[in-house]
Amino acid sequence: MLKIGDIKINNQVVLAPMAGVCNAAFRLTVKEFGAGLVCAEMVSDKGIIMKNEKTMNMLYIDEREKPMSLQIFGGERETLVEAARFVDKNSNADIIDINMGCPVPKITKCDAGAKWLLDPNKIYEMVSAVVDAVDKPVTVKMRMGWDEDHIYAIENAQAVERAGGKAVALHGRTRVQMYEGQANWDIIRDVKQAVRIPVIGNGDVTTPQEAKQLLDHTGADGVMIGRAALGNPWMIYRTVHYLETGELIPEPEVREKIEVCKLHLDRLIALKGERVAVREMRKHAAWYLKGVRGNGTVRNQINETETRDQLAGVLDQLVLDVEAKAAQVG
Numbered sequence: 264m265l266k267i268g269d270i271k272i273n274n275q276v277v278l279a280p281m282a283g284v285c286n287a288a289f290r291l292t293v294k295e296f297g298a299g300l301v302c303a304e305m306v307s308d309k310g311i312i313m314k315n316e317k318t319m320n321m322l323y324i325d326e327r328e329k330p331m332s333l334q335i336f337g338g339e340r341e342t343l344v345e346a347a348r349f350v351d352k353n354s355n356a357d358i359i360d361i362n363m364g365c366p367v368p369k370i371t372k373c374d375a376g377a378k379w380l381l382d383p384n385k386i387y388e389m390v391s392a393v394v395d396a397v398d399k400p401v402t403v404k405m406r407m408g409w410d411e412d413h414i415y416a417i418e419n420a421q422a423v424e425r426a427g428g429k430a431v432a433l434h435g436r437t438r439v440q441m442y443e444g445q446a447n448w449d450i451i452r453d454v455k456q457a458v459r460i461p462v463i464g465n466g467d468v469t470t471p472q473e474a475k476q477l478l479d480h481t482g483a484d485g486v487m488i489g490r491a492a493l494g495n496p497w498m499i500y501r502t503v504h505y506l507e508t509g510e511l512i513p514e515p516e517v518r519e520k521i522e523v524c525k526l527h528l529d530r531l532i533a534l535k536g537e538r539v540a541v542r543e544m545r546k547h548a549a550w551y552l553k554g555v556r557g558n559g560t561v562r563n564q565i566n567e568t569e570t571r572d573q574l575a576g577v578l579d580q581l582v583l584d585v586e587a588k589a590a591q592v593g
């Protein structure tokens with residue numbers, strides 16, 4: 264069993280932190296599809312300290328999604344520690360994760376995110392300071408390095424371990440790569456061999472079989488899935504089932520996809536209000552519809568919707584159309 268500090272995690276499948284995606288509405292949905300651990304979208308340390316209203320809302324956690332991990336990011340020790348302390352005392356997150364992988368220039372410019380990957384000593388300093396300040400287990404999510412010439416994944420993971428970090432999630436790409444090329448799973452294997460804390464492997468897992476391949480190849484303690492879970496919580500469910508039984512569950516039918524999409528929509532409305540939620544849900548709806556025939560025109564209609572009923576109406580009509588076509592063919 265995967266254990267992070269004293270937090271027991273039922274299986275090896277972890278939902279990756281994704282900004283603009285992994286709020287309580289999506290996390291709960293993915294948790295209900297069997298994820299062992301769900302990670303929240305990154306939250307700015309400064310936003311926490313300023314008690315920015317939007318940031319405070321990002322700290323909302325539903326009891327049913329636990330165990331969950333809340334990720335913070337920042338560039339300075341003082342602010343990162345203060346934010347971690349706030350999350351420790353004022354949220355029911357189980358784990359505090361520190362972002363050291365974000366390649367977005369807005370984040371790296373202020374010395375946060377992936378920039379730390381250039382300096383294991385800085386990682387040690389930052390992680391120790393946070394570990395000392397909080398009771399919850401602290402973990403780190405990192406890319407394998409800054410660029411091809413600066414890959415200190417092993418040194419960085421060892422620094423996290425020495426500093427008292429309780430796990431490392433490793434995305435097998437450099438900062439410079441952004442999302443180009445293939446994720447390097449060899450590095451994940453090397454890191455696994457170099458530390459005793461749990462290692463969660465991440466990068467380019469798109470099927471349940473690939474999740475198993477990553478685990479087999481690297482010996483990692485868990486597998487983290489990001490993009491493949493967008494609009495597709497079944498990916499999580501199918502992966503958990505495949506790892507447990509070796510059996511591959513078929514992909515869902517369009518009706519089931521739409522039902523879950525609407526559940527997700529209603530949860531997002533409860534979280535953010537109808538206006539914001541419907542706008543945000545447009546991208547999710549497009550992801551849910553990936554692979555559904557005729558989704559191009561429907562996507563345009565979705566982008567015009569402003570209310571829950573309009574969006575649900577477009578989705579329901581799509582189900583009827585797809586099923587009617589299937590009946591004709593049948």
Ligand SMILES: Cc1cc2nc3c(=O)[nH]c(=O)nc-3n(C[C@H](O)[C@H](O)[C@H](O)COP(=O)(O)O)c2cc1C
Nearest residue numbers: 279280281282304305404434466467468488489490
């Ligand atoms: C839309 C999106 C948002 C992301 N936001 C974050 C984030 O907030 N924190 C983080 O550590 N990684 C973030 N990532 C990176 C993912 O957690 C993950 O490392 C990456 O997508 C590789 O995994 P995958 O190949 O399974 O998608 C994000 C990725 C995507 C696609």
